[in-house]
Amino acid sequence: MDQEKVVLITGASSGIGYQTAEKLVKQGYRVFGAARRVERMAGLTQLGVTPVYLDITDEDSIAEMVQSVIDQAGRIDVLVNNAGYGSYGVIENVKISEAKNQFEVNIFGLARLVQLVLPHMRAQHAGKIINISSMAGRITTYMGAWYHATKYALEAFSDALRMEVAPFGIDVVIIEPGGIKTNWGLIAADHLRDSSKGTVYEQMADQAADKMQKTYTSNRLSDPMVIANAITRATNSPHPHPRYLVGYGAKVSV
Ligand code: NDP
Secondary structure, eight states: OOSOOEEEEESTTSHHHHHHHHHHHHTTOEEEEEESOGGGGHHHHHHTOEEEEOOTTOHHHHHHHHHHHHHHHSOOSEEEEOOOOOOOSOTTTSOHHHHHHHHIIIIIHHHHHHHHHHHHHHHHTOEEEEEEOOGGGTOOOTTOHHHHHHHHHHHHHHHHHHHHHGGGTEEEEEEEEOSBSSTHHHHHHHHHHHHHTTSTTHHHHHHHHHHHHHHHHSSOSBOHHHHHHHHHHHHHOSSOOOEEEESSSOEEEO
16 A cells, blocks of 8 residues: 555444454554444454544534544545444334434434545545445335434435535445344344334234344354455445445345
8 A cells, every 4th residue: 555544434343343444454554443332442453443432423522533533644535434223113113212313323423424524535635435324225124114214314315425525536335235243133123122112013023023133143144244345345446336235145336
């Protein structure tokens, strides 16, 4: 690499983000890993990743984190927007406050981060923003309305952003993972169970949550490294690839 490129990855304390940070630091990038559970990034720190605290629902936290990266590295070449979770539950049951939190994490926090990073990328006349969407941003299943809504929103947001920032030499890439073996499914199953407890949907939700838990603890799903590889390909590629669909037995770049 001619110049050490700086990558900022949100949600680097576990799953896809953790493995991506590990892979990119090993490839010679200067990597900043952001999450609330900074202590979970101790292993990454040993490899050379710089952990930074981030609560993506808190605007001050986002601003402080970006400033800290700029103070330390002076630039951000690649932003990987990966932090997210699945707020599963039937529409009749999920509290609107929880639905708002789902949007805060998966969309509004991400959007605020993009707003704060773009001036730096524009000043550099280059940059790449990689947004981790999902197959759930293209296909809807029941009991996942709010999660799907955030990922569909992220698809549209990313496509609009790509057109707006292309004149400044900035690329926007969407990655759409299928089912990946991380804690994501266990957290989503907990949301599903909790939101339906004591309601007419309880049995249906419990059955779906059991199935989800079984799937996410089985070996049927792809390893997070599959997505880390796709993010790395997108990071390294000199050519624009608007979308990568990965991890559903399919590896497609469109
Ligand atoms: P994990 O649960 O393993 O990781 C989620 C990450 O998001 C954690 O590092 C967590 O950090 C971070 N995060 C959650 N809330 C916040 C917050 N408020 N502020 C800052 N960081 C936060 O799941 P995955 O690795 O699977 O998920 C990564 C992305 O991939 C998500 O956007 C998810 O929707 C997407 N995805 C996952 C799929 C799967 O099957 N696993 C499929 C398709 C897409 P911390 O809690 O420490 O703050």
